[in-house]
Amino acid sequence: MANTLKFHYDEEGDFLEITSGDISKCFFDNVGDGIFEIIDKKTRELRGVAVFSFKARTKDLKDIQFTLPLKLVRN
Numbered sequence: 001m002a003n004t005l006k007f008h009y010d011e012e013g014d015f016l017e018i019t020s021g022d023i024s025k026c027f028f029d030n031v032g033d034g035i036f037e038i039i040d041k042k043t044r045e046l047r048g049v050a051v052f053s054f055k056a057r058t059k060d061l062k063d064i065q066f067t068l069p070l071k072l073v074r075n
Contacts, residue, residue: 004020004021005018005019005020006018006019006020009054011055013052014052014053014054014055014056015050015051015052015054016050016051016054017038017048017049017050017051018048018049018050019038019047019048020047020048021047022047023038023040023047023048025040025041025042026038026039026040026041026047026048027039027041028050034051034052034053035049035050035051035052036049036050036051037049037074038050039074045074046073046074
C-alpha cells in the first residue's frame with residue numbers, strides 16, 4: 001500500500017493532491033505559487049504534492065501524462 005499513488009481532485013476548491021502512502025503524520029511545506037510538498041514529520045520523506053488552482057494552471061493542456069513507475073523525489 002505504501003507504493004500506491006492516490007490522486008484527489010477537489011473541483012469546488014480547484015485543488016489537486018497526489019500522495020504516496022499514509023500522510024496522516026505529514027506537514028505541508030509551501031514551495032511557492034500555490035504548490036506544496038507533503039513531508040513526513042518523522043522521516044522527512046516526500047509523501048506527495050498539492051497544487052492549488054490546478055484547473056486554471058492546466059486549462060491549455062489536453063492530457064496529463066506520467067511515466068510509470070513514478071517516484072516522488074524532493075530537491
